[in-house]
Amino acid sequence: MKTEISFILNGSEVKVTVDGHLRLIDVLRNTMGLTGTKEACGEGECGACTVIVDGKAVNSCLYPAHEIEGKSVITIEGLHVPKHKLSKIQQGFVDHGAIQCGFCTPGMIMSAKALLDSNPNPSDKEIREALQGNLCRCTGYVQIVEAVKRVARQMKGKQ
Amino acid sequence: MNNFRYIGKETRRPDAPDKAAGKAHYIHDLRRPGMLYGKIKFSDHPHARIKHIDTSKAERLNGVRAVITSNNSPEVRLGFLRDNLALKKDKVRQYRDEIAAVAAIDPDIAEEAVELIKVEYEPLPGLFSPREAMKKGSPLIHETDAQGRPRTDNLLPLRFHHESGDLDAGKRAAKYVAEGEFSTPRVQQCCMGTAGCIAEFDMNNNLTIWAKTQIPFLAQRDFNRALSDMGLHDKNTRIIVPTIGGAFGTGLDTHAYEYIAILLAFQTGQPVKIVYTRDEEFAYLSPRQSSTTKIIQGCDQNGKLTFRQVEVTQDNGAYTSWGATYPSVMMIPATSLYRVSNVYFNAQLVYTNNTYCQAMRGYGNPEHTWALESNMDELAGEAGIDPYEFRMINCNRPKETTPMGLKVSTCGLKECLETVAKKLDWKKKSKKGKCRGKGMASLVHVGGGARIYRSDASGLILKLDDFGNVNAFHGGVEMGQGLHSVLTLGIAEALGVRPEKVFINPLDTSTCPWDVGTHASRGAFMACNTAILAANKLRDKIFELAEELFPQEVEKNLEKFRKKNPGYKPPDFDFVKAAKRERFDMQDGSIFIKDAPREPWLSLDLGRLLRTIHFRTQGQMLTTEVFYDPPNELPDFEKGFGNISATYAYGTQGVEVEVDTETGEVRIMRMVAAHDVGKVLNPPALKGQIYGALAQGVGYALYEELLSQKGKILNPNFRDYKIPTVQEMNFPVDLEFIETNDSFGPFGAKGVAEPGLVPTAPAIANAIYDAVGIRIRDLPITPEKILAALKKLKASKD
Numbered sequence: 028m029k030t031e032i033s034f035i036l037n038g039s040e041v042k043v044t045v046d047g048h049l050r051l052i053d054v055l056r057n058t059m060g061l062t063g064t065k066e067a068c069g070e071g072e073c074g075a076c077t078v079i080v081d082g083k084a085v086n087s088c089l090y091p092a093h094e095i096e097g098k099s100v101i102t103i104e105g106l107h108v109p110k111h112k113l114s115k116i117q118q119g120f121v122d123h124g125a126i127q128c129g130f131c132t133p134g135m136i137m138s139a140k141a142l143l144d145s146n147p148n149p150s151d152k153e154i155r156e157a158l159q160g161n162l163c164r165c166t167g168y169v170q171i172v173e174a175v176k177r178v179a180r181q182m183k184g185k186q
Numbered sequence: 187m188n189n190f191r192y193i194g195k196e197t198r199r200p201d202a203p204d205k206a207a208g209k210a211h212y213i214h215d216l217r218r219p220g221m222l223y224g225k226i227k228f229s230d231h232p233h234a235r236i237k238h239i240d241t242s243k244a245e246r247l248n249g250v251r252a253v254i255t256s257n258n259s260p261e262v263r264l265g266f267l268r269d270n271l272a273l274k275k276d277k278v279r280q281y282r283d284e285i286a287a288v289a290a291i292d293p294d295i296a297e298e299a300v301e302l303i304k305v306e307y308e309p310l311p312g313l314f315s316p317r318e319a320m321k322k323g324s325p326l327i328h329e330t331d332a333q334g335r336p337r338t339d340n341l342l343p344l345r346f347h348h349e350s351g352d353l354d355a356g357k358r359a360a361k362y363v364a365e366g367e368f369s370t371p372r373v374q375q376c377c378m379g380t381a382g383c384i385a386e387f388d389m390n391n392n393l394t395i396w397a398k399t400q401i402p403f404l405a406q407r408d409f410n411r412a413l414s415d416m417g418l419h420d421k422n423t424r425i426i427v428p429t430i431g432g433a434f435g436t437g438l439d440t441h442a443y444e445y446i447a448i449l450l451a452f453q454t455g456q457p458v459k460i461v462y463t464r465d466e467e468f469a470y471l472s473p474r475q476s477s478t479t480k481i482i483q484g485c486d487q488n489g490k491l492t493f494r495q496v497e498v499t500q501d502n503g504a505y506t507s508w509g510a511t512y513p514s515v516m517m518i519p520a521t522s523l524y525r526v527s528n529v530y531f532n533a534q535l536v537y538t539n540n541t542y543c544q545a546m547r548g549y550g551n552p553e554h555t556w557a558l559e560s561n562m563d564e565l566a567g568e569a570g571i572d573p574y575e576f577r578m579i580n581c582n583r584p585k586e587t588t589p590m591g592l593k594v595s596t597c598g599l600k601e602c603l604e605t606v607a608k609k610l611d612w613k614k615k616s617k618k619g620k621c622r623g624k625g626m627a628s629l630v631h632v633g634g635g636a637r638i639y640r641s642d643a644s645g646l647i648l649k650l651d652d653f654g655n656v657n658a659f660h661g662g663v664e665m666g667q668g669l670h671s672v673l674t675l676g677i678a679e680a681l682g683v684r685p686e687k688v689f690i691n692p693l694d695t696s697t698c699p700w701d702v703g704t705h706a707s708r709g710a711f712m713a714c715n716t717a718i719l720a721a722n723k724l725r726d727k728i729f730e731l732a733e734e735l736f737p738q739e740v741e742k743n744l745e746k747f748r749k750k751n752p753g754y755k756p757p758d759f760d761f762v763k764a765a766k767r768e769r770f771d772m773q774d775g776s777i778f779i780k781d782a783p784r785e786p787w788l789s790l791d792l793g794r795l796l797r798t799i800h801f802r803t804q805g806q807m808l809t810t811e812v813f814y815d816p817p818n819e820l821p822d823f824e825k826g827f828g829n830i831s832a833t834y835a836y837g838t839q840g841v842e843v844e845v846d847t848e849t850g851e852v853r854i855m856r857m858v859a860a861h862d863v864g865k866v867l868n869p870p871a872l873k874g875q876i877y878g879a880l881a882q883g884v885g886y887a888l889y890e891e892l893l894s895q896k897g898k899i900l901n902p903n904f905r906d907y908k909i910p911t912v913q914e915m916n917f918p919v920d921l922e923f924i925e926t927n928d929s930f931g932p933f934g935a936k937g938v939a940e941p942g943l944v945p946t947a948p949a950i951a952n953a954i955y956d957a958v959g960i961r962i963r964d965l966p967i968t969p970e971k972i973l974a975a976l977k978k979l980k981a982s983k984d
């Protein structure tokens with residue numbers, strides 16, 4: 028069954044026709060061609076597909092596409108505005124060695140962003156809670172946690 | 187000590203910004219015009235004869251472009267012993283055997299079509315452990331070998347053996363002896379980016395394949411052979427490697443799914459993509475081998491090792507990959523970790539109806555070090571010597587030759603042990619009341635390439651352009667470990683240009699020079715050695731040209747400078763006379779005379795030199811190619827002898843744990859990892875390698891096991907197969923790098939990718955023993971095993 032839905036994607040309104048069984052990740056990666064969002068399990072277990080829907084980090088592989096109607100979605104591509112410059116949090120991951128193969132990175136960054144947007148001054152415990160659904164096989168997480176801490180500190184310094 | 191400009195400095199990885207922006211393109215993100223989606227029908231039995239395959243319904247499904255089986259497609263062989271077929275013919279030998287495959291216009295149709303394929307089987311008795319498979323009279327898993335010669339048992343025809351000194355004399359000399367049997371499970375590499383490829387033919391029947399591989403050039407050889415098998419003689423494969431979402435050994439072989447994509451692409455004349463889902467990756471991609479190791483060691487009254495005897499049995503599964511050669515690496519610690527002179531090592535590999543296994547980071551070393559370093563603590567206990575002191579007594583030294591013939595150049599093991607003891611406050615025993623304890627374990631690993639193939643070489647092409655850019659073509663694979671980052675730094679440092687001017691081209695076998703593969707922690711060692719060679723060649727050429735061009739160009743500079751600065755008096759320096767090739771140097775792309783005064787005009791920009799020689803009559807451009815084959819030897823593995831690597835990496839890890847005797851949970855309080863890395867090339871990248879390896883080591887020690895029942899994988903998902911999350915890795919880690927500045931190492935560096943996970947599990951097991959007095963011999967160390975051991979301990983005390 029096909030339905031037409033409209034939602035805000037990275038700040039702009041979009042309209043797409045979706046099949047009933049499609050997931051948000053399919054709309055993002057296939058319909059919209061935004062392949063920055065990754066799929067590493069398709070079962071809500073790894074966080075690679077994390078995007079932000081109305082301010083909350085969600086697994087886009089579990090999110091039925093038709094439920095996105097009227098909502099606002101931010102993907103990794105929506106963070107670096109203007110287009111040629113990384114956002115602070117992306118830059119923080121680059122600067123602190125938090126990226127290796129990079130497959131977990133977009134999801135990890137979206138989880139971190141959702142955290143910092145709602146809690147600009149997170150404790151170590153809060154950072155770990157926010158990232159515990161994001162698996163990374165390369166880094167051992169040390170530099171990721173460090174990057175999030177430093178970005179938080181840096182953003183606080185700017186306020 | 188050298189003063190490096192870029193080496194050893196905190197630098198960002200060149201590939202990180204695109205990855206952070208979601209702009210790096212993995213196989214999952216690639217699409218070709220007209221591309222079809224392939225899907226594989228896997229076996230429903232672990233061991234059975236195939237009676238009949240019915241593909242008629244699948245063929246009729248709208249959107250299906252091809253359905254292939256062994257009945258309608260050429261026979262393509264693969265595997266280290268070529269004992270595997272891309273599509274199985276008469277028989278299946280494991281649950282994941284590929285029976286048929288479909289290409290369709292979208293993935294859903296492909297999946298539906300695969301479900302419509304019906305196979306009739308005649309089940310055969312299955313063998314699910316080496317013990318069963320080795321029993322006399324057991325059914326044969328392979329009745330014949332790849333050449334069709336009859337086989338008589340289920341042992342692999344691969345021999346790994348070593349004997350040195352006099353074992354009996356060593357046993358007689360021993361005052362204390364410790365013996366144990368240790369086992370390790372199958373574990374999955376769990377790359378976040380699953381396996382996949384796209385295969386495409388042109389109209390000349392040459393193949394291009396976008397592959398997730400660590401061995402592009404050996405894969406080219408494998409695929410060319412497959413093209414021959416398909417009747418496409420003298421045709422070529424071009425391999426393009428996209429961004430890789432982690433590999434950890436999974437790319438050391440070519441895989442049936444790749445050959446199937448090739449067959450489908452040829453059959454349909456369209457590009458075909460196959461990408462595994464996570465379930466498929468768990469169930470149908472080869473994991474790390476499981477092993478059982480019997481070990482006996484003895485020492486004299488002073489704690490000096492007098493002998494070591496090791497027997498390994500590996501469950502190979504149904505077919506043979508490169509991973510079957512793990513014992514070639516196990517021999518390294520068996521013969522060469524700590525000084526021991528009477529050594530016996532033997533490994534046997536057994537076919538079973540379990541999933542066949544392949545390489546994973548460490549390649550036999552974690553398996554063997556698990557047994558060896560656990561047993562070292564047991565022996566220290568027997569001898570009544572502190573485990574740290576015991577290791578120091580037997581510590582390896584620089585410049586020694588080990589029983590396997592390994593020529594140790596530099597060796598920082600002593601410093602590693604001392605560092606761990608110091609940082610872990612070794613002498614201060616943990617508070618016993620809290621069930622806390624400390625443990626340590628060490629490692630030796632190849633650190634200067636590893637010759638397990640005729641060539642252990644690697645090539646590099648550097649092409650300079652009119653703008654002073656350096657375009658690098660290298661055959662090593664960036665799979666997340668940071669190879670491009672160190673190669674960039676190596677070129678910038680050795681050549682004398684800024685890292686921003688170095689561009690590493692995507693890996694393509696049609697443009698990059700040959701490399702044996704990115705394995706055995708050889709990537710950075712090889713890449714930077716090629717960088718130094720190529721840079722030296724280029725500098726010779728550049729300085730030769732500068733001899734001719736420097737005076738005239740600098741003269742022009744001076745004139746301009748004078749115009750801007752009237753009254754300027756140049757220093758008294760005859761730059762025409764001084765412009766001799768041996769007096770030049772280059773830094774950040776600027777050529778200058780070493781002992782000349784530092785005047786702003788008295789240097790020549792590399793780009794300008796290149797443009798000058800390019801655009802004059804009979805112009806020229808600079809490109810250089812080098813091929814580096816390290817000074818190591820292909821060992822005779824049947825005799826267990828040969829200097830496999832140019833240099834060796836050492837390390838020691840220490841850990842403090844707390845054991846909850848109620849729940850059996852092990853909590854890691856802190857960790858210290860001291861590694862002899864030769865020289866730190868890029869600090870954040872190096873730390874990332876060790877932190878990441880430690881997490882895999884912790885997973886191996888405490889959580890991970892690919893469970894199977896009668897050959898069927900029971901936990902093919904992250905819900906049931908747990909890898910460490912940020913919560914499990916919540917303890918302080920102290921990293922210490924020992925710089926031994928190895929003369930074979932580029933800038934002094936040794937390979938470092940694998941060592942970080944090698945000693946982690948035995949260090950943890952030794953700490954658990956220290957905490958609560960139980961010795962766990964089978965990985966992973968689960969709460970159930972802890973509780974059972976505690977119960978047994980209590981019963982023995984009562």
Ligand code: FES
Binds near residue numbers: 066070073086087088
């Ligand atoms: S892909 Fe969505 S959680 Fe793994």
Ligand code: FES
Binds near residue numbers: 126165
């Ligand atoms: S960087 Fe590779 S999975 Fe996280």
